[in-house]
Amino acid sequence: MSDESGITRGRATAEMVAQRANVSRVAVSRAFNPHTSLKPEKRDLILRIAQELNYTPDRAARALVSGRSHLVGVIVPDVCSHWESQEIDALTTALQNEGFATLLFKTRTDYSMDEKLLAYMRGFNPDSVIAFVENVKPTTLARFLDRAVPIYVHYPYPGEADDEEAGPLHDRLNVLQRAGIEQAVALLQGYGAQRIAYVSGLGKSRANTAREQMLRTVMAERGLPPPVIAPSDYSYDMAYAATLDLFRIGQGADAIFAANDVGAFGVLDALRHELGLRVPEDVKVVGFDDIAQSHWKSYNLTTVKFDLAERVRALVRLILRRLNNPAAPALQETLQTRLVVRGTVG
């Protein structure tokens, strides 16, 4: 617009940098792509002038021609859910270090990931998409994201991992929950618990059903009666109410396994502040996730831990490997769990 005035208003372009440096437009492009060949002094000059002019290559234009947006879509039902906010935080940091940016999308809280959202997201051309929501089929995801690489977080059912010799159909992160759950049940058993209840997560969620199945399997293996299921939805309030029901309407329990830490907090508060029970003397409690709040004194929760840092590293590895080699067969990473012992079992 005001090109003729010599004053740079608005965004600087490669053309403008080229003019000031007395080089071609293409040289400027090369200066910003390390693997290209360009005389070092020339590159330095260009980069210096670029900085003076406050120039950065436009990623939209770059995406158009290179097919890489350097955007990673992340789909979550709830950013403020504790575990997810911590994962988003770590993921964003990691992606930023690799030259990517996190693009956030929210689903409805009822987990109904509709095609509308996927179509909407596709418009932004993410290079990759990570779905925290377990109930979206990888095929649906893939159908809507032709260019993007979906990463699927998978929670195998007991025994399922053994059938995987054929290899997965889609890139994914397998979260193996057995180790942590076994350790938790052993600890509860060691302290004399017999009647173990499970305050569930959202019924539809695969993470929840896999967790419940695994608990059931492990308890059976160790000679315990099947767990009593108290239906909940991962939330504090619902877990609180479910615990009241369990003891007022149901038969109570020696120990409660919550589907996540936030739920465990609801269980603890219901036991202590409304039912007048002591933890761990009267009832023992175990959670799932090991979020930052779990070590707070009011809760000091014994819980099954995912290693967040390792989980994020695995996700980033999956993304980068797929981007570097689009034709490679489906990739897979696995993540273990383990028990963190604190004050709610003893």
Added chain:
Amino acid sequence: MSDESGITRGRATAEMVAQRANVSRVAVSRAFNPHTSLKPEKRDLILRIAQELNYTPDRAARALVSGRSHLVGVIVPDVCSHWESQEIDALTTALQNEGFATLLFKTRTDYSMDEKLLAYMRGFNPDSVIAFVENVKPTTLARFLDRAVPIYVHYPYPGEADDEEAGPLHDRLNVLQRAGIEQAVALLQGYGAQRIAYVSGLGKSRANTAREQMLRTVMAERGLPPPVIAPSDYSYDMAYAATLDLFRIGQGADAIFAANDVGAFGVLDALRHELGLRVPEDVKVVGFDDIAQSHWKSYNLTTVKFDLAERVRALVRLILRRLNNPAAPALQETLQTRLVVRGTVG
């Protein structure tokens, strides 16, 4: 690539839709821009075929020509900080409804928002940028984001709001903290508290210093001695430690005002679980934010509330109004605070 095969591999393009619908490429573009003129039946046909082919306009290409990326950059030091995660969540939902997407960027935790990040962010061409970090100068933000509109969240000092007749220099959201703080101090005073301590947030943060100044002003107005300052950094752990110091090394207090709710949780746990004091009988506690956890039974915190929904609506209004009228003078919105009374004062 395999255009000739008739099988649509990879991303569908407007050209392909046009061919199938026997219309020009431009008609397809028009079909997706409601304000353009196109015969309704033709538009319907195009949209139907687009859906069949799984076509969505490429926003990168659209951004290139329209100058609108429909991306809103959000800069945060910590996604998992409770207040911020709730704000990001609400903001993402609201933006999504308006056709925008949230682009997340993380600063260092020491709040050193360096120019490197801003240059990095600029590459993605956000239409607007919201900075939660208070210590970045609006002018710096504006310098790096020629095309984007920075929205600045501002916490006026006591009395400062009166000088604003000249109008602000940048679009911003003013958070007026006086009302909520006044109500809190009045309540504390009503229950006989005299020696009030302030467990601070991060010293450098403007939100914190403004909060502290306002508390000091209000207390002076109401004839109370100045607050004892216990330095902290918004975190649970640091607030916990600061509280121990306050009572073991310092002179203690009748009431503690924490700079945020999470800090208040640390204060509560330190008082109850380590110092053996009762709340509210021995010490009264007030927080700031009213995050979702504040109503949990273990804390049940009396706190000064921002209305999250209103705050997000104000931010979205600012963004849209600026985008619709780039030449308008600096815009401003204000947000009030108020006290939510629960169990930690009484």
Added chain:
DNA sequence: TTGTATGCGTTATCAC
């Protein structure tokens, strides 16, 4: 209402 031509800022493909 519709189609043609042009340009957005960049990278890839060629030449040299």
Added chain:
DNA sequence: GTGATAACGCATACAA
């Protein structure tokens, strides 16, 4: 090592 030229996918001014 370097520069011209052609895409990338879309929206807009203009002409019809």
